[in-house]
Amino acid sequence: xxxxxxxxxxxxxxxxxxxxxxxxxxxxxxxxxxxxxxxxxxxxxxxxxxxxxxxxxxxxxxxxxxxxxxxxxxxxxxxxxxxxxxxxxxxxxxxxxxxxxxxxxxxxxxxxxxxxxxxxxxxxxxxxxxxxxxxxxxxxxxxxxxxxxxxxxxxxxxxxxxxxxxxxxxxxxxxxxxxxxxxxxxxxxxxxxxxxxxxxxxxxxxxxxxxxxxxxxxxxxxxxxxxxxxxxxxxxxxxxxxxxxxxxxxxxxxxxxxxxxxxxxxxxxxxxxxxxxxxxxxxxxxxxxxxxxxxxxxxxxxxxxxxxxxxxxxxxxxxxxxxxxxxxxxxxxxxxxxxxxxxxxxxxxxxxxxxxxxxxxxxxxxxxxxxxxxxxxxxxxxxxxxxxxxxxxxxxxxx
Amino acid sequence: xxxxxxxxxxxxxxxxxxxxxxxxxxxxxxxxxxxxxxxxxxxxxxxxxxxxxxxxxxxxxxxxxxxxxxxxxxxxxxxxxxxxxxxxxxxxxxxxxxxxxxxxxxxxxxxxxxxxxxxxxxxxxxxxxxxxxxxxxxxxxxxxxxxxxxxxxxxxxxxxxxxxxxxxxxxxxxxxxxxxxxxxxxxxxxxxxxxxxxxxxxxxxxxxxxxxxxxxxxxxxxxxxxxxxxxxxxxxxxxxxxxxxxx
Numbered sequence: 001x002x003x004x005x006x007x008x009x010x011x012x013x014x015x016x017x018x019x020x021x022x023x024x025x026x027x028x029x030x031x032x033x034x035x036x037x038x039x040x041x042x043x044x045x046x047x048x049x050x051x052x053x054x055x056x057x058x059x060x061x062x063x064x065x066x067x068x069x070x071x072x073x074x075x076x077x078x079x080x081x082x083x084x085x086x087x088x089x090x091x092x093x094x095x096x097x098x099x100x101x102x103x104x105x106x107x108x109x110x111x112x113x114x115x116x117x118x119x120x121x122x123x124x125x126x127x128x129x130x131x132x133x134x135x136x137x138x139x140x141x142x143x144x145x146x147x148x149x150x151x152x153x154x155x156x157x158x159x160x161x162x163x164x165x166x167x168x169x170x171x172x173x174x175x176x177x178x179x180x181x182x183x184x185x186x187x188x189x190x191x192x193x194x195x196x197x198x199x200x201x202x203x204x205x206x207x208x209x210x211x212x213x214x215x216x217x218x219x220x221x222x223x224x225x226x227x228x229x230x231x232x233x234x235x236x237x238x239x240x241x242x243x244x245x246x247x248x249x250x251x252x253x254x255x256x257x258x259x260x261x262x263x264x265x266x267x268x269x270x271x272x273x274x275x276x277x278x279x280x281x282x283x284x285x286x287x288x289x290x291x292x293x294x295x296x297x298x299x300x301x302x303x304x305x306x307x308x309x310x311x312x313x314x315x316x317x318x319x320x321x322x323x324x325x326x327x328x329x330x331x332x333x334x335x336x337x338x339x340x341x342x343x344x345x346x347x348x349x350x351x352x353x354x355x356x357x358x359x360x361x362x363x364x365x366x367x368x369x370x371x372x373x374x375x376x377x378x379x380x381x382x383x384x385x386x387x388x389x390x391x392x393x394x395x396x397x398x399x
Numbered sequence: 400x401x402x403x404x405x406x407x408x409x410x411x412x413x414x415x416x417x418x419x420x421x422x423x424x425x426x427x428x429x430x431x432x433x434x435x436x437x438x439x440x441x442x443x444x445x446x447x448x449x450x451x452x453x454x455x456x457x458x459x460x461x462x463x464x465x466x467x468x469x470x471x472x473x474x475x476x477x478x479x480x481x482x483x484x485x486x487x488x489x490x491x492x493x494x495x496x497x498x499x500x501x502x503x504x505x506x507x508x509x510x511x512x513x514x515x516x517x518x519x520x521x522x523x524x525x526x527x528x529x530x531x532x533x534x535x536x537x538x539x540x541x542x543x544x545x546x547x548x549x550x551x552x553x554x555x556x557x558x559x560x561x562x563x564x565x566x567x568x569x570x571x572x573x574x575x576x577x578x579x580x581x582x583x584x585x586x587x588x589x590x591x592x593x594x595x596x597x598x599x600x601x602x603x604x605x606x607x608x609x610x611x612x613x614x615x616x617x618x619x620x621x622x623x624x625x626x627x628x629x630x631x632x633x634x635x636x637x638x639x640x641x642x643x644x645x646x
Contacts, residue, residue, distance in 0.1 A: 346491065347454075348491045351475060352487070352490055352493070353496070354474065354475035355451055355479055355485055356546060357505065357550060359474075359476050360474065370496040373495045
């Protein structure tokens, strides 16, 4: 990799790696029937085997769809299927297919277009308030596999739902490449909270490509959590606030460990009056990890407002955090702001907590844990509890 | 063995090569409340930071004996765990660390915390807030005093618990502190001495340029400072004697 590319945070994936495209076929079954090691890994990324606790479940292993079930109680509220099935079933589906992301945007979108391995289609029906989360899992169980999924989520007008997507690899998978194209359509007065949790292996590469469009008075909240090492991860999801008074918020917690190369950004384009946007990113870099946290706010109308906040905590002399916040105002009334802070933990904070009886290690751990606070993410209780447990372990390990 | 809880002998301290405390002697017995007066920059807060063991405060000479043990080489948390509680004057804000997380380190029983919250009229929602982030001056004082009390030390170090507190809350906090000091010992820094109206203090000291120059009855010393300022202390013959003895 050239020095110039390193500075820009680019990661050269063309190198010497090649990935396999063939994977053993899995037959469909309830999640609870899957091997324990898969259940454990998927639970770590928020996908639980108790499907009664979810409004709907989509589970894909490698290139096979394992589960696409809708809880009986929610049958009139939500539908879930593979995008391959959706494209056959609905003529209108083409209106939501490659509409927000170009097939030729980069080589990864090209891969997803030319070598497409399912992905989920989730549709929340008009005016339906789905009270339990909808969950989906994109799992890689074959070593060195390339998995290319294309997902579509439609929140019809007036609907409300929470979608949790966990992406993970099996413990025996050392490397591989996951490409995930996701298109979100949040229509007028709809509210969608989308939480994505990644749990890849140390030698894994991941390239999500996501875009969302939000209609009048619609709201989209996108949460992203990464706590485990990954060889490389690069994504820059974009949300277009297209309808009047539409809102979007991106929250991300990035924990870089080992040799992880993480390049994560969020982009908001405010296209109409009354639109609001917020990007909040917290990054913790340990070991030899490199984290690029980017943010881009674009205001194209008179009455629009957005704020971008990037905070980074550096816990190793060998790690780096590079915050790249960008603002682009195209109308005089666009109100865009950002704040970015990157650095080590302030000694003053450690000493203060020591004066409250915590040892130095406990104080650092408490600060790191607090920095990655998931309480604001509004996750289901059992997932929040699991995330807290993971954060507790890694914050102790990070010392 | 005497009833001394804290004994500071001939303490000289520097911060970044500058002397901030010089030949300080102080003895606090169990059940005693001491007041520390002094102009800005005289070293009052430095004394508290040094007792606590903040690394920037480098002890050049002298000793700090707490409960019969020289604590000079102990880290901050070990001193605190021996029974020293503190309410800071200007505590830092820490994002993500909740006030409740700190209190629960000491007390798991929520009802005990609730009763203190009620006593000092401090809304419970503050327990879920990032410590000191966006707190007003008065809220910060309440949070600090709450933490100091929950820590339950035998010695309370209170750095200006009355500054920036309105009249009603001053009474509330003053009476609460006075009650909490019963059976404990305290060292309270105050500028204006407002809190003395509610606290049964035993003795007051005046610190000038890093040295305790005068000790006496709290109300008497306060009224002298109020009427003549710290200039009175500078002229005090007792101060001269102390300086001569030091030489």
